[in-house]
Amino acid sequence: MGIRIWPRSHCRRCGVVLGEALAPGPCGSCLRRPPPFQWNEALFRYDGPVREAILQWKLGGHPAAIHWLLDAAGGHIREVLGPKDLLLPIPMPLARMRRMGQHHAADLARWLARRGGCGWDWRILRRLGSQPRQSELSGRERRRNLRGAFDLDWRAWDALHQKPARIWLVDDIQTTGATMREAARIAAGLGLPLGVLSLARA
Ligand SMILES: [Zn+2]
Numbered sequence: 699m700g701i702r703i704w705p706r707s708h709c710r711r712c713g714v715v716l717g718e719a720l721a722p723g724p725c726g727s728c729l730r731r732p733p734p735f736q737w738n739e740a741l742f743r744y745d746g747p748v749r750e751a752i753l754q755w756k757l758g759g760h761p762a763a764i765h766w767l768l769d770a771a772g773g774h775i776r777e778v779l780g781p782k783d784l785l786l787p788i789p790m791p792l793a794r795m796r797r798m799g800q801h802h803a804a805d806l807a808r809w810l811a812r813r814g815g816c817g818w819d820w821r822i823l824r825r826l827g828s829q830p831r832q833s834e835l836s837g838r839e840r841r842r843n844l845r846g847a848f849d850l851d852w853r854a855w856d857a858l859h860q861k862p863a864r865i866w867l868v869d870d871i872q873t874t875g876a877t878m879r880e881a882a883r884i885a886a887g888l889g890l891p892l893g894v895l896s897l898a899r900a
Pocket residue numbers: 709710711712713714723724725726727728
């Protein structure tokens with residue numbers, strides 16, 4: 699299996715793959731129940747060599763293949779991001795971040811911001827408490843587990859020299875999207891157009 703990009707023919711609002719005739723949506727699900735963000739973009743599908751590259755980075759500490767993927771996706775990144783955008787990485791629970799000694803979404807946001815020519819900030823969107831890993835929970839448990847998981851650091855926001863035109867929440871992998879939605883619900887409090895951007899989507 700080779701590297702697979704996320705199809706360009708998708709619902710602009712939630713990112714779900716659509717036939718060319720229906721893209722860019724909104725899809726039926728977004729019409730019935732719009733998500734708390736305006737755009738959902740993913741660069742790659744989470745499988746094959748992309749999944750390998752992410753595991754090498756997150757578990758092995760070797761991000762070389764991720765940089766290669768981001769360079770390959772450079773054109774797409776520059777299409778999605780504008781110079782007045784601000785990227786906010788979605789933080790992990792603090793306990794897990796300490797254990798791993800890394801904030802992967804923040805690294806990713808920095809790398810994307812460099813390629814997209816925009817800003818990023820790791821302080822504005824905060825994670826509270828120490829929820830269990832999402833991957834160990836069922837769909838309904840995931841949503842309940844995330845309630846109250848995020849908040850905004852208004853001091854960090856007020857300290858920004860220039861307020862952005864749009865906000866993008868950044869995460870490495872999007873699976874059910876439950877984390878993205880909950881983080882977006884909180885980030886919507888900033889009152890700006892809001893998108894979510896993942897390196898890979900399952
Ligand atoms: Zn949709």
